[in-house]
Amino acid sequence: xxxxxxxxxxxxxxxxxxxxxxxxxxxxxxxxxxxxxxxxxxxxxxxxxxxxxxxxxxxxxxxxxxxxxxxxxxxxxxxxxxxxxxxxxxxxxxxxxxxxxxxxxxxxxxxxxxxxxxxxxxxxxxxxxxxxxxxxxxxxxxxxxxxxxxxxxxxxxxxxxxxxxxxxxxxxxxxxxxxxxxxxxxxxxxxxxxxxxxxxxxxxxxxxxxxxxxxxxxxxxxxxxxxxxxxxxxxxxxxxxxxxxxxxxxxxxxxxxxxxxxxxxxxxxxxxxxxxxxxxxxxxxxxxxxxxx
Numbered sequence: 567x568x569x570x571x572x573x574x575x576x577x578x579x580x581x582x583x584x585x586x587x588x589x590x591x592x593x594x595x596x597x598x599x600x601x602x603x604x605x606x607x608x609x610x611x612x613x614x615x616x617x618x619x620x621x622x623x624x625x626x627x628x629x630x631x632x633x634x635x636x637x638x639x640x641x642x643x644x645x646x647x648x649x650x651x652x653x654x655x656x657x658x659x660x661x662x663x664x665x666x667x668x669x670x671x672x673x674x675x676x677x678x679x680x681x682x683x684x685x686x687x688x689x690x691x692x693x694x695x696x697x698x699x700x701x702x703x704x705x706x707x708x709x710x711x712x713x714x715x716x717x718x719x720x721x722x723x724x725x726x727x728x729x730x731x732x733x734x735x736x737x738x739x740x741x742x743x744x745x746x747x748x749x750x751x752x753x754x755x756x757x758x759x760x761x762x763x764x765x766x767x768x769x770x771x772x773x774x775x776x777x778x779x780x781x782x783x784x785x786x787x788x789x790x791x792x793x794x795x796x797x798x799x800x801x802x803x804x805x806x807x808x809x810x811x812x813x814x815x816x817x818x819x820x821x822x823x824x825x826x827x828x829x830x831x832x833x834x835x836x837x838x839x840x841x842x843x844x845x846x847x848x849x850x851x852x853x854x855x856x857x858x859x
Contacts, residue, residue, distance in 0.1 A: 576712065576749045578605035582680035584612045584671045584705070587642035594686035594716040595646070597852060600723040601682065601714070602655060604753070609657040610678050611646055613639050614667045636663075668704025676710060683713045687846055703843055706855045707831040712746055713857070719850045721822075726754040729819045733761045733812045733826040733845075736784050740827070743856040744788040747825040748799075750854075757798040760785040761815050763808040778803050809844040821851050828855040 583598035585591040595611075602609045620632040643659045650657035660678070664670035675683050687702035706713045732747035734740045744760075751758040762781050785801045804811045816824050828842045846853055 576681065576746045578602070578607045578681050580610060580678060580680045580682075581605075581607045582610045582612055582671075582675050582678060582683050584614070584683060584685040585646075587613065587639075587646070590688060590718065591686045593720060593722065594684050594714075597714060597716050597723050598684040599650070599653075599655065600725075601684070604726070607656075607681075609650060609655050610674075610680065611643065611650070611657060611659045612671060612674050613643060613659070613661050614670045615639055615661065615663040616665075616667050617663055618665045618667075666704075668701045668708065671701075671705050672708045672710075680711055682711055683709055684716070685713065686716045686718075688718065702846065706828050706842065706857060709857055712854055714852050714854045715846055716852045717846060717849055719848070720852050721850070724822060727751070727756045727823045728754070729821045729823075730754075730756050730758045731761055731812065731816045731819065731821045731824045732758055733763075733808070733815075733824065734785070734788070735808075735827065736762060736781065738827055738829065741788055743825070743827045746854070746856050748789065750823070750825070751799070757800070757819075758789075759800055759802050759815060759819050759821070760788065761802045761804075761812060763811040764803060764805045765808070809841045809848075812841070812845055813848055816849065816851060823852055823854060824849055825854045825856070828857045830857050 578601060581598055581602045583595055585595055598609060601607065615632070615635050617632070620630055620635055639661050643661055647657055647659050660674055662670045662674060671683065671685070674680075683705060685702055685705060702713075702715050706715065727750060730747060730751050732744060734743060747758055750756070762785060764777065764781065781803050782801045785803075789799050802815055804815075812824060812826065815821070824845065826842065826845065842855060
């Protein structure tokens with residue numbers, strides 16, 4: 567990653583797009599193409615044959631015959647790569663067979679040294695989420711590079727990002743995560759809305775005001791002075807639930823991208839309805855997460 571005016575930004579040399587070739591994944595592929603085109607990146611199209619739902623018998627009542635899954639995967643991969651390469655993209659494909667789809671995607675991203683993972687999410691809730699887990703959240707919690715998650719409510723990509731919401735807790739390597747947002751904003755000449763949510767107001771007006779001023783100053787310290795020549799940045803501080811604040815801010819400014827941090831987990835089956843999960847499920851634009859320990 568290059569150093570830009572004393573901060574480390576995001577260089578997109580390899581973009582890995584994880585897909586199951588279903589209609590829900592087509593939008594994620596569109597975003598992968600848009601980012602690869604903008605950054606002249608190499609694309610790696612990844613598909614995981616999910617052995618956890620496979621069966622070796624054609625007559626099985628439950629599951630999908632593994633030979634059928636392999637055949638369908640090969641046909642879809644060949645078609646996708648032909649379309650990408652005929653459009654001028656430098657694209658290769660990787661098909662993996664695994665019982666843990668999220669782990670396979672993360673492992674491949676490290677193997678090919680991806681700078682970004684792009685994938686869709688079905689944004690499951692409640693019982694379905696507990697039973698089936700969330701592949702997207704599993705990737706987010708373990709990936710060593712940023713992950714762009716495209717939910718079912720996201721709109722098709724524009725030529726560039728215009729309004730970016732960067733949500734931070736001002737902890738856990740906030741400057742590193744801000745650098746990713748600033749690099750993308752600089753590249754797109756976008757406006758970046760630096761968001762922080764105060765869970766509880768102070769005991770009185772003066773203490774609340776003092777806390778807000780400290781938070782504004784902390785947000786401003788994340789933005790090098792020279793960045794204002796290439797993108798506009800402002801500070802948004804609200805009281806209340808963080809996920810609600812992030813989603814409302816995104817709607818208010820018509821955001822076409824949300825960038826936020828995520829904490830790594832030792833558990834591949836993540837079923838918590840935390841801030842990240844709630845934002846992923848409800849966002850009307852893609853969500854890029856930057857994971858740190």
